[in-house]
Amino acid sequence: MDPGRRERPSGGIHRRAEEPSRGTAPRAEEPSRGTHYDSEPRRRPLFTSLIAAGGLPAGLACDDGGAVHFTDEALAEVVSDRLGARGYRVEPDGTGGARQTPLPPRLLPGTTADLPARRRPEAGRRPGG
Numbered sequence: 001m002d003p004g005r006r007e008r009p010s011g012g013i014h015r016r017a018e019e020p021s022r023g024t025a026p027r028a029e030e031p032s033r034g035t036h037y038d039s040e041p042r043r044r045p046l047f048t049s050l051i052a053a054g055g056l057p058a059g060l061a062c063d064d065g066g067a068v069h070f071t072d073e074a075l076a077e078v079v080s081d082r083l084g085a086r087g088y089r090v091e092p093d094g095t096g097g098a099r100q101t102p103l104p105p106r107l108l109p110g111t112t113a114d115l116p117a118r119r120r121p122e123a124g125r126r127p128g129g
Contacts, residue, residue, distance in 0.1 A: 032059030037088065039064045048098035051090050058091035066105055080105035 034047040035065070050056040060068050065082030068075060078087035087103040 030057075032056040032090075034061030034088075034090065036061065037061040037063045037066075038085070040066070047091060048100065052092055052096060052098040054092070058089070060103075061088045061100075063091055078103045078105040079108055081108045081111050083107070083111060 029075055032047075032051065034043060037044055037047075044061070047056070047059075047061060051058060056097075062068060062078070063080075063085040065085035066078060066080045066087050068087055069077050069079055080086065086105050089101040090098055091101075093099040
């Protein structure tokens with residue numbers, strides 16, 4: 001892999017054009033991943049429905065401003081630079097649905113109550129323009 005090239009993570013929901021789409025399946029030992037869980041309205045229902053139906057393995061999701069930190073391939077903690085942002089463990093509930101267990105984060109230094117969620121500019125728009 002080219003060290004300057006960013007690889008898109010596999011095994012989650014990725015945004016392409018207007019619709020979220022399923023990424024490639026993760027390896028058996030990897031959890032699926034969901035991002036922008038609180039800011040893109042179609043992501044959460046798509047991610048949970050794929051996990052409920054067995055289309056993705058149980059996994060982890062984060063709101064904007066939240067992130068998961070792994071140590072030795074195990075979840076070590078959830079961190080956040082924004083109050084209210086958190087992570088979630090998402091797994092089948094055994095009845096055809098999905099259970100979303102909130103994972104409270106450790107707030108990173110410098111987190112303030114008025115720090116808004118970071119959002120990408122809309123397609124075709126430049127930041128600040």
